[in-house]
Each structure stands twice: as C-alpha cells, then as structure tokens.
Amino acid sequence: MVWRATRWRVRSSGDAVSDVLVIGGGIVGAAITERLVRDGCTATLVERGGIGREASYAAGGLLTPVHPWNYPASMLQLDAESLGLWPDLVERLRRETGVDVELRRTGLLTLIVTDDDEAEADRRVAWKRERGERVERLSASEAGDLEPSLHPETRGALYLPDLAQVRNHRVAPALAAAAAKAGADVREQTTVLGLLRENGRVVGARTTAGDLRAEHVVLAAGAWSGGLLGDRAPPAARTRPARGQILLLRARPGELQHMVLAGDQYLVPRADGHVLAGSTVEDVGFDRQVTVSGLRRIAASIERMAPGLASAPVETAWAGLRPDTPDHLPVLGHVEPGLIAATGHYRSGIMLAPVTAEIVRELVAGEGRRDLSPFDPHRASG
Numbered sequence: 001m002v003w004r005a006t007r008w009r010v011r012s013s014g015d016a017v018s019d020v021l022v023i024g025g026g027i028v029g030a031a032i033t034e035r036l037v038r039d040g041c042t043a044t045l046v047e048r049g050g051i052g053r054e055a056s057y058a059a060g061g062l063l064t065p066v067h068p069w070n071y072p073a074s075m076l077q078l079d080a081e082s083l084g085l086w087p088d089l090v091e092r093l094r095r096e097t098g099v100d101v102e103l104r105r106t107g108l109l110t111l112i113v114t115d116d117d118e119a120e121a122d123r124r125v126a127w128k129r130e131r132g133e134r135v136e137r138l139s140a141s142e143a144g145d146l147e148p149s150l151h152p153e154t155r156g157a158l159y160l161p162d163l164a165q166v167r168n169h170r171v172a173p174a175l176a177a178a179a180a181k182a183g184a185d186v187r188e189q190t191t192v193l194g195l196l197r198e199n200g201r202v203v204g205a206r207t208t209a210g211d212l213r214a215e216h217v218v219l220a221a222g223a224w225s226g227g228l229l230g231d232r233a234p235p236a237a238r239t240r241p242a243r244g245q246i247l248l249l250r251a252r253p254g255e256l257q258h259m260v261l262a263g264d265q266y267l268v269p270r271a272d273g274h275v276l277a278g279s280t281v282e283d284v285g286f287d288r289q290v291t292v293s294g295l296r297r298i299a300a301s302i303e304r305m306a307p308g309l310a311s312a313p314v315e316t317a318w319a320g321l322r323p324d325t326p327d328h329l330p331v332l333g334h335v336e337p338g339l340i341a342a343t344g345h346y347r348s349g350i351m352l353a354p355v356t357a358e359i360v361r362e363l364v365a366g367e368g369r370r371d372l373s374p375f376d377p378h379r380a381s382g
C-alpha cells in the first residue's frame, strides 16, 4: 500500500531522490520517519509486510527495562531521555491521527520471590532512590492490599508507582500515519533486496518496487538488519532474533491493576481488562511460532504471580523476534558513508523508539553533539 506520495526532488540525472530512505516499518523506522518529516526532510519508509506487524506488535509495552540495575549507564541515560519524550509523542499521535496509544502509569510491582530477590531488595531500593525514582519496599500484606490478585505466598514486592506502559501495537501504525500526513512516502509490501552503493557510499536500496535513492539510508529492519548488511556487517551490528512468546488473557477490567514482574516474567494489564503474560527469550532463529513449551512456562509464571488469572479465558498467543546484538546493546550510528543503523534494540525498542528517532535526526542533520560510542556499529563487541 502506498500511503502518500512524497515530495520527491529530481536530480539532474533524472533519478527521484528523497533526503532519507528508512528501511523497516517497525516502531523504530516509523518513529524515525515521523521525526524526520516533522523536521522538514523528505522521507520514504519501506516495509516488507504491514507497518508494525513484527516485534513492535509482539511486545509487552513496558516503558522500563525489566532489570535496570543490570544495564550500563549509557543505556540508562537513553532510557531516561526516551521516557521524557513519550508524553509529547502520545499527544502528537492523538492530535494528528486520533489514535490513543494508552500511555498509562500503572506502576510496577517487582515481586520478591527468591532468597536472592530478598537479599537484593534493599540494594535495589537504594539504587532507584539514588536516581530520584520513587520506590517502596512492601511487605507481603501491603503488596496484597495493593494488588489483591497476587499469590498469597508472595514474600513482598518493590513498588515503582511511576512506571508506565503503552499499547504498543498501536504505536507504529499511528506513527506511520502521522508521518504520511506530514508528507512521508510510506510503502508497505515493499521488500528491500539490497543496498545501492556508488563511489564508496550507500545511495539507496534495490526493492521489489524498483530502486529508491536517498541522501541518507537508515537501516531499521529489526532482527533482519544484520542480514541486509551481509558480509559487510561489523560484528556489533550482526543482529540476531531472540524469540519472545506472549499469552493474552481476557480478565475483567481492573482485576489486575499494576504491572507485575517476577524474575523475567511479567503481567501487563490493559485498560480494557486484557492482560499480557510473557515472555520467553529463545534462541531459535527466524521462527516466530508459538510453542507448547513456551506457553507452559508462561502459564506456570501466571500461576506463581497471580493464580486467580489462571482461570481467565485465553484470547490468543503470539511470538515476535527481538532484534538482539552480541552485547545486547542497540546499534546507532554510521555503518558506512550514507548508511545509518538504528537497530538492535533487543528488549527495549518500544521504550527507546522516541530517543532513537531523535538520534537519527541529529545524525542526518550532522549534529555530532552526543557520545554514541557505546552504540557505535564499529564498537568492539562481545
């Protein structure tokens, strides 16, 4: 589907050329396109399937890392900046497209389940408070009062009242619609087959709809990004898929009010009563099937966290492929002249989409004002 014709410039050679060609219409590519056209660029967004149907659909929509204490300072800084950009983005999408992506501060209860959680709880409280975040350590009965669905044997919880979520599957389509409204050329069902290079510079892409040329090409093809670079991919930019499965329950609205986390497993209550339960992290290649063993693990975690939900009807289940990298950090920066990577967001791409769009805008504009070395495609990578 072609959403809207772009304002093409025509070179003297006769080739149509836009300022920026964005490859991949997930939340990252759509956010970048929307940001660039708002800045006055001409931009084309090319998506192999439908906008936002891959990892960006499959996610849980938590706007927080699952275990922030395990992240390097450079990532925490990106997280903080991105979180600050979300409210404006949500407002803009509502105004420009009428779509409500349901940014809701439902708060998060991190359950104290293991001896290790118990031992770490005070340190984590201190870690959060040092960063100026509100956090409380709750006893078992306080946690139960706040969230009656919790397992009666829950030992306690850390309560983070400010943490938020979005209805992630709505975000990329809304961003693409806003971008198209502002003049972007959004092309679905158009596959990039390879990059066009001339005189040592990437100048566009070969697609199933012909060649598309641009001054800058942005690679935002999620788990598939590394494949498009082929042998030229620097090690840090060799993205690989990390499958995650989600089970969607249909509970009563309000039955679960807070996001709940235990270890790596979480429950995310939507405003309409749906509860997402997830997720697995599996190294199975480009396979996004839902499996019995994956669902069994998720079902067991529901029973451990909020056993009452075990009798809620299952609406559906799905899986998506997170774009992982060897060091699990995003890849943001020039891969080669003319080609900017904006990929590898692994478990944080929903949260990081707004700041990623801002970073790409700066790179396109040639504003070298931030240190991107931890995310450099050419960094030494584990």
Ligand SMILES: Cc1cc2nc3c(=O)[nH]c(=O)nc-3n(C[C@H](O)[C@H](O)[C@H](O)COP(=O)(O)OP(=O)(O)OC[C@H]3O[C@@H](n4cnc5c(N)ncnc54)[C@H](O)[C@@H]3O)c2cc1C
Residues within 6 Å of the ligand: 023, 024, 025, 026, 027, 028, 029, 046, 047, 048, 049, 050, 051, 052, 053, 054, 055, 056, 057, 058, 059, 060, 061, 062, 063, 064, 190, 191, 192, 193, 220, 221, 222, 223, 224, 225, 228, 243, 244, 245, 246, 278, 279, 280, 319, 320, 321, 322, 323, 342, 343, 344, 345, 346, 347, 348, 349, 350, 351, 352
């Ligand atoms: C189960 C699960 C739970 C998650 N939970 C969270 C969460 O709670 N919070 C969070 O922040 N993140 C979460 N994530 C991670 C997040 O979903 C990803 O980091 C993010 O969606 C990556 O966005 P993307 O646009 O880079 O990739 P994608 O959404 O995968 O988009 C890439 C797009 O590129 C397209 N493409 C690929 N190759 C080509 C080609 N050759 N030509 C044209 N188009 C191409 C694809 O079709 C796809 O639409 C979760 C992920 C999963 C799977």
